[in-house]
Structures are given as structure tokens and as C-alpha cells.
Amino acid sequence: MVSGAEIMVKCLEKEGVTIAFGYPGAAICPFYDILYQSKIEHVLVREEQNAAHMASGYARSCGKPGVCIATSGPGATNLITGLATAYMDSVPIIAITGQVDSELLGRDVFQEADITGACESFTKHSYLVKNTADLPRVFKEAFHIASTGRPGPVLIDVPFDIQKNEIPDFVYPEKAEIIGYKPRVEGHPIQIKKAVEAIANAKRPLICCGGGVVLAGAREEMIAFAQHSGIPIVSTMMGLGVIPMDSSLYLGMIGSHGHKNANRAMHEADLVILCGARVGDRAIAAPEQVAEKATVIHIDIDPAEIGKNMPVNIPIVGDIKKVLRVLAEKISEKQTPQEWIDDVLRWKSEYVLRGEPQENSVEPRLFIRDLSSLMDENAILVADVGQNQIWAANNFNVKEGRFLTSGGLGTMGYSLPAALGAKLAKPHRQVVAVCGDGSFQMCMCELGTLCQNDIDIKLIVMVNNRLGMVREVQDRLYGERHAATLLDGSPNVVKIAEAYGLDTAVATSNKQAKELAAKMLAQKKPFVLACLVDPDAPTI
Amino acid sequence: MKYTLAVLVENQPGVLSKVSGLFSRRGFNIDSLAVGVTEDPTISRMTIVVNGDEYILEQVEKQLNKVIPVIKVKNLNESGDFISCELALIKVSCNQKQRFEVMKIAELMFAKIVDVSVSSLTIQCADSPDRIETLITLLRPFGIKEIVRTGTIAVEKGANITAVNKK
Structure with missing residues (x-):
């Protein structure tokens, strides 16, 4: 005989899961008991939301679904923001939650929450398992759904008795x-043909590379397509790093916080090839205006994204990897008119990165560029949300590595847990997290997880005692009334980190910050670097 | 414009909430939604009448297709002529003097009297939503106490069917 809990662990093993992130509780105890005896490593987080963020950082770094676990009731509801974050950024996650006994469901007993109901709009699919014998099928389906098509989180809610019940044997579906x-x-094929014609006829073509290209693992294909066609490229925040940023025809990040020249190219183009980009308002604020001037080709694996936010002339539903390969074969080489290339390159040359070195504070934009120059080619940078996200996105030079951030939902507190997950997925890579003092305080409990598991990541905290991005909006639009954006009463970041026994330093100038960053990166131990930033430092 | 969609779904718990939640979440307006099991007991069929423009319709179809237990979505307006029908139970106030008159209206509209009391009549009508509206208009002067409607169900005319492609 085999119990539900044993089946759950066997399913994870069958799926090749080697690590899971979670937080136990009474309703998930049978599963934890078996997990404890298995070879699967378990990372105990300090708050369940961060288990989902760690699974997200893990999944995005190694391409396999990340697994997170929580107990029923508050454990499960704490997961929600993490799952919603992963859902918006299409990250494959398997979330396993304990649930009260199935016969008590609906009676509002201790630690009961309708988590499948609550997560309906934040998961790709969810299961409330009513029968132990269903577990193998449910796990097989869940992993399949999470990792294929447009990836996303799948939730499996397993009542206590379903974990305890036994069935004769375990058979995992093929x-x-x-x-x-x-x-x-x-x-x-017909849409591909239309796309090939549109590309041949375009005078001012432009590729817009989104996060879908990363998810499809189509980096090589995208670079090959761009080089072959000679079409200039812009990127959304989620697509950063697909095209090496020093490529001549790479124009930078679009959007309200992006590069002016990249936005200009978008608005002047007569053909826009959207690749795995869902046209969020932060990336393309006025999609109708772009579509008015341009023919739009939209390639996405999710048909529902095509035409949702922007009128599209040529929809191509499919795997970007395959579609780009076919397109590259069919279009002629370097056909982009020189006049257009001259234009976009001139705009690019006119764009100057801002930020002068400071003596009494750390100029954040300049510091990120310095940091970038010191980091390994294949390093992973995880940015949080707020000013720090934009400073990082606009100034970090992704080479062979990755730039991870919560682009869709914009979840503060993402960076530290996601960086921990990323490091566990790629232990030999340098992993650096950048956050502000606001986002730090949303996830600082995970320093405990970092210490317990001795995970070598570097954390940079931009300290300005402000919720800087909202403060900037208040300056511009709300008569400089700083409602609830001053973080007075914040703890000393470095002392907090020291209380965990971590190595730390404080930088108060750019020169010092650069030296400390070099020291931090050189050592094979976790490190927390606090950079004191001018509260008035601008975002862009 | 009103569109009638035939939606085949896996007959399992939670599907209705997944589908109806989608409509409210995405801000789509449903006129009616009716659901029942099909000739295959593992599959249920929903008939959804949606109010909106072509953009809304396209989004509704695409978003419905994303729901994992949704097997097939067919826009009946697009696939040709179809028959749509609804069942209504209407309870009308009516004293003995009015009873004959109400019965005449029911007869005229091919509706059936299914219950009678000293002060009321209950009429059952299975017809197109338009004709049910007409019946309600005719009965309103007598005083309508209660209306219960099933929502529209629809089927294509001729030999065409909406079925799962099982390979």
C-alpha cells in the first residue's frame, strides 16, 4: 500500500524535482514527513510568499518548474502574491498546499481557506484533489500544463485525508x-508568408523582443534572425538580455521608463514585429498610435495575447523558437533600408546615459553601470521593484547572463527570494540582488533562509529612506505632498544583516561603492552592501 | 451585438466557476449562461450569450479557450443558422375574472398553464427569447409576481453539430 503523501513525493521525483521551497503546517505534515525522508532538498523559507518567489527565481534560471509548498489557510493565502507574480511573468511553478480534511471542506474550520477559488485568476490551472488515486494524474497534468505552451503556475490543493489515505500501488502516467x-x-504557413512579404516591403522595420523569447529559450534564434535580417531591435523589460546590449542594432528598452531613442524608433517604424511581448501599458503606452503608422506582426504562443492590447495585422500563433527559425530561412539577408538604420543609429548616439559621480552619496545609475562592469559575463542580476528596478534595467549591461525582475505584477520584495532561488538553480554563477530600503523591508526575513542554507548571493540595498518612485510621482502630480512615502523608523540595514552574521559594508560615494562592490564580488560569501542614495535622485 | 457561443467543457467540479469568473474578471457582459450535460456524460455544454463588439467576442473566445477544461468554443452566429430556445416560468396575478383572458394569451403564445390558484396562474413557455419577451409584455398588465428563466440554449440548424474531435 502507498499513501497519498508517498505518491506526491514519488510524483515529484518522477518529474526530476531536486529542490522545493516551502513552509510547513499541520495540514501538510503527512507530505512533509515523506519529503523529509526523500532525496529532494527542502529550503525552509521565512514567509510563504517568498517560497513562490524562490521557486520563480529557480524556474527562470534553469527552465524547469519551481516547486513551492505551503500549509492550508494562511500558508496558502500567503502564497497568492507570489503566484500572481509568477502568473503575470509566465513562470512555471507547481504550488502544493495542504488543505483541511475533505469532509470538513466548506465548514470554515481552523486554517481552512478556499485557495483554489482564491487563486483562480492567478494560476494557469488549479486542482483540489478529492481522491488519493487521482494524485498521479493530477501531478502529471500539473507539470505538463505549467511547463508547456505559455508557462505559468499550477496549484495543487491536497486535503489532509487525501495525503493519509492509501491505495494499492503507485503508477505514474507516461x-x-x-x-x-x-x-x-x-x-x-499563410501568416508566415504574409509576414515574409511585410518584412520585404518594410521601409522602417523594427523588432520588439519581449519576455516570451526568454521563456521559449529562443535567444539564439532571435539573435540569428536579427543579424540575418539587419532589422533594428528594441526590448521590453522582460526581454532584456536576449540581445547582447552592445550589439550595434540594439536600441535599448522601450516604455515609460525606457530609452527615448527606443521609443522613438517604435513610433517611427512602419513595421513592428512583436515577439513574445504582451504590450503592457508600461512598455507601449499608446499601442493604437504605433499601430496607426505601422503594420504589426505579433508572434506569441498564447493566441489571447494577440490583438488584446494592440491591433494586429499579421497574427502568428506558435513557438517563437520555431517561428523565428522559419522566418529567418525565408527572408532575404540584410534587406533593411540603410536610411532607416542611419536614423535609428543617430537617435541611439544622441541618447546619453545619465548620472554624475557623487561624493556624499551614491549616484545609483552610475553605480549600476560600475557594478555591471565588475560582474561576470554570465552573472544573474535580480532587480526589485521601484526606482531600483529602473536604475538596474536601464544601466545594467546583460551579456551572457540574466536580468530577472517582477515585470508584470511589479511585486516589491521579489529580489532577495528570487535571487536565492536563482543561485540554487545556478550555483556556479554570480547572483546579485538589487533592492531599495522599501523592498528590502518586505523580504528581509529571508536573510534567515540565506544563512540557514549558506547561499552565496550579494545583496545591494539602495538606502534613501523613501518609497522613491511614488515619492517622485507625488513631486510631479500631487503638489510635492509626500503622503506615506517617507520610511522614517527604518532599521539600519547593515546592522540587521550583521545580526544574521553576514558581511556588510556601507557606501557613501560612487568611488567607495565601486571599490566595495569589487570586494563583495571577489569573496565567495554572501554580502550585504548598503548604498546611501540621495532621496532626490531621479528614476530615469 | 449579441453572440451565442456553444462551449464544450469537461464535466468536472469547478469548471462553471472558472468560466463565469473569467467573464467578470475581464469585464465581459454575459446575457445568459446555461449549462447541462451532453450525449457524452464526461462532457457538459454551456450556451453563453455575450453582448459586445467583435473585439470583445474575439477576446471571449480566446480567453475561454485558455481555460484548461474548456474543450471547444464555437460561435454559432458565425457558423450559420441556429435555433435558440429558452424555458420560462411566469407566475401572474389573476383573479377569477381575469383567468380566461390570461389563458387566452398563453394559448396565443403556445405557452402552457402549469399551475393555478385562486389568485395566480403559472405559465410555462419554451420559446425563443424574443417570443418570451413578447409573452411577458402581454402578461405585465395583469401583474407579474415572479419570472424564472433558464437562459438560452442553442443548436445549429441542419445536420451540423458541435462536438469534440476525438482522435
Whole structure:
């Protein structure tokens, strides 16, 4: 006989899971007991939301679904922000929650929460398991759904008795058979033909590279397509790092916080090739204006993204990796008119990165550029949300590494836990997290997880005693009334880190910050660097 | 414009909430939603009448297709002629003097009297939503006490069917 809990662990093993992030509780104890005896490593987080963020950092770094675990009730509801964050950025996650006994469901007993109901709009799919014998099928389907098509989080809610009940034996299905779920991967030949014609006829073509290209693992194909066609490229925040930033035809990040020249190219183009970009308002604020001037080709694996936020002329539903390969074969080489290339390159040359070195504070934009120059080629930078996110996105030079951030939901407190997950996925890579003192205080409890598991990440905290981004909005639009954006009463970041026994330093000038960053990166131990930033430092 | 969608879904708990939640979340307006099991007991069929423009319709179809237990979505307006029908139970105030008159209206509209009391009549009508509206208009002067409607169900005319492609 085999218990539900044993089946759950066996399923994870069958799926090749080697690590899980979680926080136990009474309703998930049977599962934890078996997990404890298995080879799967468990990382105890300090708050459940961060288990989902760690699973997200892990999944984004190694491409496999990340697994997070929580107990019923508050454990499960704490997961929600983490799952919603992953859902918006299409990150494959398997969330396992304990639930009260199935016969007590709906009676509002201790630590009961309708988590499948609550997560309906934040998960790709969810299961409330009512029968122990269903577990193998449910896990097989969940991993399949999470990691194929447009990836996303899948929740499996398992009542206590379902974990305890026993069935005769464990058989793991070879394949998930879901009648209504068959993601389309090949682009439609007619649309491909139209796209090839549109590219041939374009005078001012532009590629917009989104996060979908990263998810599809289509970096090589994207670079090859861009080089072959000679079409200039802009990136969304989620697409940063696909195209090496020193490529001549790479124009930078678009959007309200992006590069002016990249936005200009978007608005002057007569053909926009959107690749795995969902046209969020922060990336393209006025999609109608762009579409008015340009023919729009939209390539995405999720048909629902095409035409949702922007009128599209040529929709191509499919796997970007495959579609780009086919397109590159069919279009002629370097056909982009020189006049357009001259224009975009001139705009690019006119764009100057801002930030002068400071003597009594750390100029954050300049510091990120210095940091970038010191980091390994394949390093992973995780940015939090707020001014620090934009400073990092606009000034960090991604080479062979990654730039991770909560781009869609904009969840503060993402950086530290996601960086921990990323490091556990890629232990040999340098992983650096950048956050502000606001976001630090949302996730600083995870310094405990860092210490307990001795995870070598470097954390940079930009200290300005402000919720800087909102403060800037208040300066501009709300008569400089700083409602609830002053973080008075914040603790000394360095002392907090020292209380955890971590190495720390404080930088009060750019020169010092650069030296300390070099020292921090050189040592094979975690490090917390606090940079004192001028509260009036601008975002862009 | 009103669109009638036939939606085949896996017959399992939670599907209705997934589908109806989607409509409220995305701000789509539903006129009616009716659901029942099909000739295959593992599959249920929803008939959803949506009010909106072509953009809304496209989004509704695409978002519905993203729901994992949704197997097929068919826009009946696009696929040709179809028959739509709804069942209504209407309880009308009516004293003995009015009873004959109300019965005449029911007869005229091919509706059935299914219950009678000293002060009321209950009429059952299975018809197109338009004709049910007409019946309600005719009955309103007598005083309508209660209306219960199932929402529209629809089927294509001729030999065409909406079914799951099982391979």
C-alpha cells in the first residue's frame, strides 16, 4: 500500500524535482514527513510568499518548474502574491498546499481557506484533489500544463485525508492527456508568408523582443534572425538580455521608463514585429498610435495575447523558437533600408546615459553601470521593484547572463527570494540582488533562509529612506505632498544583516561603492552592501 | 451585438466557476449562461450569450479557450443558422375574472398553464427569447409576481453539430 503523501513525493521525483521551497503546517505534515525522508532538498523559507518567489527565481534560471509548498489557510493565502507574480511573468511553478480534511471542506474550520477559488485568476490551472488515486494524474497534468505552451503556475490543493489515505500501488502516467489543452507550436504557413512579404516591403522595420523569447529559450534564434535580417531591435523589460546590449542594432528598452531613442524608433517604424511581448501599458503606452503608422506582426504562443492590447495585422500563433527559425530561412539577408538604420543609429548616439559621480552619496545609475562592469559575463542580476528596478534595467549591461525582475505584477520584495532561488538553480554563477530600503523591508526575513542554507548571493540595498518612485510621482502630480512615502523608523540595514552574521559594508560615494562592490564580488560569501542614495535622485 | 457561443467543457467540479469568473474578471457582459450535460456524460455544454463588439467576442473566445477544461468554443452566429430556445416560468396575478383572458394569451403564445390558484396562474413557455419577451409584455398588465428563466440554449440548424474531435 502507498499513501497519498508517498505518491506526491514519488510524483515529484518522477518529474526530476531536486529542490522545493516551502513552509510547513499541520495540514501538510503527512507530505512533509515523506519529503523529509526523500532525496529532494527542502529550503525552509521565512514567509510563504517568498517560497513562490524562490521557486520563480529557480524556474527562470534553469527552465524547469519551481516547486513551492505551503500549509492550508494562511500558508496558502500567503502564497497568492507570489503566484500572481509568477502568473503575470509566465513562470512555471507547481504550488502544493495542504488543505483541511475533505469532509470538513466548506465548514470554515481552523486554517481552512478556499485557495483554489482564491487563486483562480492567478494560476494557469488549479486542482483540489478529492481522491488519493487521482494524485498521479493530477501531478502529471500539473507539470505538463505549467511547463508547456505559455508557462505559468499550477496549484495543487491536497486535503489532509487525501495525503493519509492509501491505495494499492503507485503508477505514474507516461503522458498527460488533457482533451482541451493542445498548445499550438507551429506558425500558420499563410501568416508566415504574409509576414515574409511585410518584412520585404518594410521601409522602417523594427523588432520588439519581449519576455516570451526568454521563456521559449529562443535567444539564439532571435539573435540569428536579427543579424540575418539587419532589422533594428528594441526590448521590453522582460526581454532584456536576449540581445547582447552592445550589439550595434540594439536600441535599448522601450516604455515609460525606457530609452527615448527606443521609443522613438517604435513610433517611427512602419513595421513592428512583436515577439513574445504582451504590450503592457508600461512598455507601449499608446499601442493604437504605433499601430496607426505601422503594420504589426505579433508572434506569441498564447493566441489571447494577440490583438488584446494592440491591433494586429499579421497574427502568428506558435513557438517563437520555431517561428523565428522559419522566418529567418525565408527572408532575404540584410534587406533593411540603410536610411532607416542611419536614423535609428543617430537617435541611439544622441541618447546619453545619465548620472554624475557623487561624493556624499551614491549616484545609483552610475553605480549600476560600475557594478555591471565588475560582474561576470554570465552573472544573474535580480532587480526589485521601484526606482531600483529602473536604475538596474536601464544601466545594467546583460551579456551572457540574466536580468530577472517582477515585470508584470511589479511585486516589491521579489529580489532577495528570487535571487536565492536563482543561485540554487545556478550555483556556479554570480547572483546579485538589487533592492531599495522599501523592498528590502518586505523580504528581509529571508536573510534567515540565506544563512540557514549558506547561499552565496550579494545583496545591494539602495538606502534613501523613501518609497522613491511614488515619492517622485507625488513631486510631479500631487503638489510635492509626500503622503506615506517617507520610511522614517527604518532599521539600519547593515546592522540587521550583521545580526544574521553576514558581511556588510556601507557606501557613501560612487568611488567607495565601486571599490566595495569589487570586494563583495571577489569573496565567495554572501554580502550585504548598503548604498546611501540621495532621496532626490531621479528614476530615469 | 449579441453572440451565442456553444462551449464544450469537461464535466468536472469547478469548471462553471472558472468560466463565469473569467467573464467578470475581464469585464465581459454575459446575457445568459446555461449549462447541462451532453450525449457524452464526461462532457457538459454551456450556451453563453455575450453582448459586445467583435473585439470583445474575439477576446471571449480566446480567453475561454485558455481555460484548461474548456474543450471547444464555437460561435454559432458565425457558423450559420441556429435555433435558440429558452424555458420560462411566469407566475401572474389573476383573479377569477381575469383567468380566461390570461389563458387566452398563453394559448396565443403556445405557452402552457402549469399551475393555478385562486389568485395566480403559472405559465410555462419554451420559446425563443424574443417570443418570451413578447409573452411577458402581454402578461405585465395583469401583474407579474415572479419570472424564472433558464437562459438560452442553442443548436445549429441542419445536420451540423458541435462536438469534440476525438482522435
